[in-house]
Amino acid sequence: MREQWSTLGRVASRDGESGEEEAKAVGCPLFMKGRSEWPGSCSQDVIYPTLAWNILRPTVKVANPGAPGCGAMIKSQKQEEFPLGCWEMQQNPLGGEDHNAELQAIKELAAMAGMASWAAAQEHCNASGLKEPQCRTLYNGRNVPVIHHLHLASEHALARSILDNDPDPVQSDGPVLDAATTAAPERAIDLG
Incomplete structure (x- = not known):
């Protein structure tokens, strides 16, 4: 390099x-x-x-531990699935990048994070009316460290509060995201 x-x-x-x-x-x-x-x-x-x-030249060896892009599952050479590295909101199975669909996906990702098994996730999905492909996608994303393409402050605040176990999403040098702030549909900066 x-x-x-x-x-x-x-x-x-x-x-x-x-x-x-x-x-x-x-x-x-x-x-x-x-x-x-x-x-x-x-x-x-x-x-x-x-x-x-x-x-880079083909002789340069570079680690490649996952799928290129975001939101795709990949298996190791031993056919073991790697955990999903990031969630792509543009591929949200609950309605793409619609604001309410994004909020619902964040809630479902949080619910899936608490599931002990795929069977428990299926039971949850059946009770919630989610179809199997939607359920599988959300289950695969249950522990993602990064979510790309959240657009509104309320989406960021919800994700931070229920996925990061941070009930009061305060930035140490920034504003408090309170109920009035998170309810407003202002555009947030998309870093992903």
């Missing part, structure tokens, strides 16, 4: 050579230009595989 740092270390800037397109991608690695998501996003779960498979 050190040998290729002149390529790998370059990032898009507001006043970059590509003008407005590069300004839109500020902070994203320039090796992503013309590839997936450019210039609108630069998700780490997309950049890392691109770096590993398309940018």
Whole structure:
């Protein structure tokens, strides 16, 4: 990587050579230009595989412990499933990126986190009216460390309070997200 740092270390800037397109991608690695998501996003779960498979020389060995992108299950060489590394709200089986569907998915992920087995999850889903494919997707996401594409402050606050076991989502140097704040449909910044 050190040998290729002149390529790998370059990032898009507001006043970059590509003008407005590069300004839109500020902070994203320039090796992503013309590839997936450019210039609108630069998700780490997309950049890392691109770096590993398309940018570095084939002789450079890079760990690849999961599926590229987010929300896909993958098995080891021994056919053991890896835990899901991140949840992609764009693939939410309860209604995509609709606000109420996102809130419901967060609640279901929290419920699934408490399930001792797939059988217990199925029982919960049957009682809740969730179909098997929805149930399986939510069960697979029960312990994800990252959720991509939450858009509203209320979604972030709910996820933090019931998935992080943090009943009072306060940022030490930021505002308190109280009931009045979380009920408002203001746009939140999507970091994922």
